[in-house]
Amino acid sequence: MNLKRKMFGLAVLFAATVPYGAVQARDTIQIVGSSTVYPFATVVAEKLGKKNFNTPVIESTGTGGGMKLFCAGLGVKYPDFTNASRAIKKSEVELCAKNGVTGIIEIIIGNDGIAFSNSANSAPFNFTKEQLWKAMAEHGPKPKTWSQIDPSLPDVAIKIMAPPPTSGTRDAWNSLVMKAGCKSVGKYDDLGKKKCAVFREDGAVEEAGENDTLIVKRLAADPEAFGIFGFSFLDQNRDQIQGSTIEGVEISLDTIQSYEYPIARPLFFYAKKAHVNVVPGMQEYMDEFVSDNAVGEYGYLMDRGLVPLESKSLSEVRTNVSSLKTIDG
Amino acid sequence: MNRGFSRTTGGKPLSSLNIRRQRAERRFRRIGLFGVGLALASVLFLLGTIFSSGYSAFWRLHFAVDIDFDPVLMNVSSDPSLEELRDVNYLALFRKNLERSYPEVKGRSERRKLAQMFSESVPDILESLVISNPSLVGSKQRIWVLSSSSAEMIYKGAAPRDIEETRRVLTDQQLTWLDQWQGENLTRTRFNFRFFTSGPSRSPELAGLGGAIVGSALTLLVTLLISFPMGVAAAIYLEEYAPKNRVSEIIEVNINNLAAVPSIIFGLLGLAVLLNVFGLPRGTPLVGGMVLSLMTLPTIIIASRAALKAVPPSIRDGALAMGASPMQTIFHHVLPLAMPGILTGTIIGLAQALGETAPLLMIGMFAFVADTPSGILDQASSLPVQIYLWAESSERGYVELTAAAIMIILVFLVFMNLLAVFLRKKFERRW
Numbered sequence: 001m002n003l004k005r006k007m008f009g010l011a012v013l014f015a016a017t018v019p020y021g022a023v024q025a026r027d028t029i030q031i032v033g034s035s036t037v038y039p040f041a042t043v044v045a046e047k048l049g050k051k052n053f054n055t056p057v058i059e060s061t062g063t064g065g066g067m068k069l070f071c072a073g074l075g076v077k078y079p080d081f082t083n084a085s086r087a088i089k090k091s092e093v094e095l096c097a098k099n100g101v102t103g104i105i106e107i108i109i110g111n112d113g114i115a116f117s118n119s120a121n122s123a124p125f126n127f128t129k130e131q132l133w134k135a136m137a138e139h140g141p142k143p144k145t146w147s148q149i150d151p152s153l154p155d156v157a158i159k160i161m162a163p164p165p166t167s168g169t170r171d172a173w174n175s176l177v178m179k180a181g182c183k184s185v186g187k188y189d190d191l192g193k194k195k196c197a198v199f200r201e202d203g204a205v206e207e208a209g210e211n212d213t214l215i216v217k218r219l220a221a222d223p224e225a226f227g228i229f230g231f232s233f234l235d236q237n238r239d240q241i242q243g244s245t246i247e248g249v250e251i252s253l254d255t256i257q258s259y260e261y262p263i264a265r266p267l268f269f270y271a272k273k274a275h276v277n278v279v280p281g282m283q284e285y286m287d288e289f290v291s292d293n294a295v296g297e298y299g300y301l302m303d304r305g306l307v308p309l310e311s312k313s314l315s316e317v318r319t320n321v322s323s324l325k326t327i328d329g
Numbered sequence: 330m331n332r333g334f335s336r337t338t339g340g341k342p343l344s345s346l347n348i349r350r351q352r353a354e355r356r357f358r359r360i361g362l363f364g365v366g367l368a369l370a371s372v373l374f375l376l377g378t379i380f381s382s383g384y385s386a387f388w389r390l391h392f393a394v395d396i397d398f399d400p401v402l403m404n405v406s407s408d409p410s411l412e413e414l415r416d417v418n419y420l421a422l423f424r425k426n427l428e429r430s431y432p433e434v435k436g437r438s439e440r441r442k443l444a445q446m447f448s449e450s451v452p453d454i455l456e457s458l459v460i461s462n463p464s465l466v467g468s469k470q471r472i473w474v475l476s477s478s479s480a481e482m483i484y485k486g487a488a489p490r491d492i493e494e495t496r497r498v499l500t501d502q503q504l505t506w507l508d509q510w511q512g513e514n515l516t517r518t519r520f521n522f523r524f525f526t527s528g529p530s531r532s533p534e535l536a537g538l539g540g541a542i543v544g545s546a547l548t549l550l551v552t553l554l555i556s557f558p559m560g561v562a563a564a565i566y567l568e569e570y571a572p573k574n575r576v577s578e579i580i581e582v583n584i585n586n587l588a589a590v591p592s593i594i595f596g597l598l599g600l601a602v603l604l605n606v607f608g609l610p611r612g613t614p615l616v617g618g619m620v621l622s623l624m625t626l627p628t629i630i631i632a633s634r635a636a637l638k639a640v641p642p643s644i645r646d647g648a649l650a651m652g653a654s655p656m657q658t659i660f661h662h663v664l665p666l667a668m669p670g671i672l673t674g675t676i677i678g679l680a681q682a683l684g685e686t687a688p689l690l691m692i693g694m695f696a697f698v699a700d701t702p703s704g705i706l707d708q709a710s711s712l713p714v715q716i717y718l719w720a721e722s723s724e725r726g727y728v729e730l731t732a733a734a735i736m737i738i739l740v741f742l743v744f745m746n747l748l749a750v751f752l753r754k755k756f757e758r759r760w
Binding site: 028030035038039042043045046049050054055057058059060077120211212213214216232233236237238239298300303304305 | 696725
């Protein structure tokens with residue numbers, strides 16, 4: 001009998017916890033979005049956690065997935081921030097508005113270069129965007145070896161590990177490399193934006209998933225393979241891999257910051273104005289992210305491979321943060 | 330037996346047929362032995378690689394620093410209040426002390442390189458030291474602090490040092506400091522307690538499994554509370570009450586099918602139903618446990634039915650003959666005898682759930698959660714997901730952490746399976 005009573009008590013207790021917690025206000029910031037911004041966001045989150053706030057919870061969903069969650073609605077059930085490795089699209093702003101999410105604050109945190117890397121034990125290379133398009137495009141010449149594209153390139157098979165379509169890195173690669181390469185061979189008007197960006201499906205280009213560490217390991221083991229990922233992964237693994245020069249420009253903090261390196265892009269995160277001052281710590285999180293400690297010339301995010309903004313744009317971003325300026329009025 | 334065989338040859342010398350059969354026998358044995366050997370070798374190889382890359386995560390490199398808790402440097406009065414001590418900029422205190430100890434290091438970027446030899450946690454360590462013991466103010470102390478992950482990787486040999494400077498994780502100057510400190514006994518290694526207590530961190534030297542262990546425990550608790558009563562009730566009904574007909578056969582086939590469904594399907598179900606329809610909070614042990622209990626349920630039902638079936642009918646008949654109701658028969662006699670088998674099945678089901686990752690990724694239990702969850706409604710991480718997250722991180726220090734976390738989860742699994750074996754051996758009765 002005693003056991004029965006205990007079991008019943010446990011069941012009641014269990015049932016009671018469910019609705020109680022669900023209506024409670026949330027006091028932990030929730031963040032979703034890009035896997036490229038994720039390492040930087042976690043560092044800032046930890047700093048906030050040391051300042052008498054709960055440490056924000058960050059889920060790496062990819063830029064597109066993050067936008068969907070972010071735009072699903074206002075309120076405690078939906079995330080407060082989303083990280084993005086490209087700017088928010090018009091269609092996403094519309095989706096947000098449809099679900100009542102207006103008052104979106106855009107914060108640029110810095111720049112990132114996309115590295116085209118191979119094993120550090122192989123020879124370093126220089127590529128042009130046109131050569132990269134020829135090597136990767138489904139609607140291109142589909143050569144077997146690099147030397148078939150240009151005799152000055154080595155006579156080795158083309159093997160490239162590329163990010164999946166859900167990735168913001170892929171979006172940036174499409175608009176910065178595939179589109180430009182397509183244009184320079186004069187096929188852009190025929191093919192259009194979508195067809196230009198289709199990758200080869202005959203095995204020369206492989207979608208390697210979001211796990212960039214795995215790609216680094218495979219590059220180190222296979223001297224012929226190339227991989228595409230953010231600058232921070234190259235920077236952390238320089239003993240194993242090296243970045244190719246693109247159009248003669250080497251990938252480095254300086255060339256990315258000045259956008260001399262041709263495959264550079266800004267990184268963002270987006271905030272809901274309506275959540276600021278409701279979920280504790282949001283204003284402080286934004287302030288910390290754009291502070292000198294974090295993204296200044298010697299900021300801790302620079303150690304992690306984030307490329308700083310030029311000081312003029314940084315002060316503009318800071319004004320936006322303190323005035324909570326929204327992109328949709 | 331042997332005599333029987335030799336009879337068939339009729340006393341003649343061994344026929345060629347017999348020799349061939351013996352050879353086939355030996356060959357078959359050898360193939361079997363080879364199979365076992367191959368399986369053992371691959372397990373050993375796997376464990377060997379994990380252990381060799383992971384054992385080093387259980388100790389951490391520390392450096393000694395001389396800190397002068399000078400009230401002037403700290404910008405406080407000589408007898409400061411706790412308030413004052415909380416407002417001190419401990420990073421500045423640390424940097425200024427480094428400048429005093431290493432006056433030969435000049436220039437902003439050189440000093441920065443020196444500070445980068447130490448963990449980011451140094452200011453926090455100084456703060457907690459001073460707050461817990463305010464009498465330190467005004468004294469000079471030698472304090473042991475964590476090294477940075479890069480310095481540690483070189484020290485442990487996990488990152489190469491004999492390559493050119495641009496490719497190495499430390500600069501030439503930093504390498505000289507490391508060697509110099511080692512020579513002066515300013516380095517020591519200590520057991521990494523933090524690994525078991527703290528949550529994940531972006532700095533590998535500070536990261537731990539504590540939060541993930543609590544998250545996994547909460548998730549398994551929910552799984553147990555849902556799947557055990559439901560599984561046992563279903564098994565009792567199917568075994569003791571249900572009529573044997575077409576319907577119960579279909580149910581039985583479906584339960585067996587359910588056990589073979591890929592776990593990610595349960596994750597999708599959880600995403601579609603629990604999160605989107607019922608609006609339960611994303612990434613919490615509550616939802617994780619509910620999804621995993623769907624997965625464990627068939628295992629528990631199948632094991633429980635087998636255990637109930639193994640209880641001899643004479644027990645039931647005896648109880649019924651003494652006037653017990655069917656329910657009394659089951660709860661007083663059959664169930665206690667079947668309990669060891671049921672518990673074994675439950676533990677094995679939970680061990681499977683502990684190692685499961687795919688469904689948790691679908692329901693958002695895949696986040697950076699630095700604070701240890703305090704209940705089933707806090708977002709949490711879990712052991713296998715933490716391994717996945719660490720394996721994805723770019724910093725070199727996470728390689729050993731990933732392997733060490735795999736070792737921990739293996740220890741848990743071995744422990745649970747041993748418990749299952751123990752329960753079976755200890756309480757099982759044979760008739």
